[in-house]
Amino acid sequence: MSGQAEYQGLTLSDIEQIDRYSRSDVDLSQMIWCMQQTGYHRWGFVVYRCTYSDDDAWARYVERMKQAAVDDLSRYGRDLLLAKYVDWTIVEDRDALDGASKADVRARFSEWAEPHLPDEDGRGPGAWRANALATVWRCPPTFRFCLFVDQECLDTLKAYEEWAQAGAQGRAPYVACIIIDSDGEPEGEGPDGYPAVDGCTRYDPGWMYTSVGALASLYDHLCLEELTDGYKQYARPPLLYPAHQRGISMPTLQEL
16 A cells, blocks of 8 residues: 555554444444454455456556555545554465465465464464354454455456546446455355355355445444345345445446
8 A cells, every 4th residue: 555654643542442332334433443352453355366367457456456445444534543554465376366266265265364363362363263153353354254356356447447547527437356255155155046146046155246445344344243244234246335235236247
């Protein structure tokens, strides 16, 4: 992220402790509350690059994603506080990840997450996982969810760049990625009978399309909830979070 210095100053230690009754998803205070409770003062996602067709486009995509996260913080008036704590882990491995499936990435992410969990109270990383079974917020979303970018997602950058070059008039096209739930089941979860997504007809296929412009607010939601908690928060593919509330789906390659 560019301009890190401009976000120095205000820190978590400079604000009052948020209690469980005053936290809210309208000002990202759930994220702040979880940071205060866990002592893990970072937020962000591990991002897996699963397409290697265009290195320049990929570099621009990552920059747009990072800037969009800061813009999301700004909408909530939290950029001066939270931008300094963002931590992106970008994973690139052409041999292993080019064309990788969501299941492949889920397995790889799960292997990464367990040993990287913070050591809580000196009891070892496993304590977070055990506690998370009872209390979601005790395990930060960084270690429960990852981002997956394939060619379909990368191609959404093109429409955004064309919009920006044409004068940025009207609503900006969405730049999209996929968020994967590390606890997702291969056959999906929830009620059956939905339109097939990657062969899954259950309500929850274990992943969701999301705009990169909503990653901060989505992280805030996931601090206290699961991916499918709340119809306003969950967008079953091909719907695109958070525009799914207006019936907007992930653009097809033909539309782009």
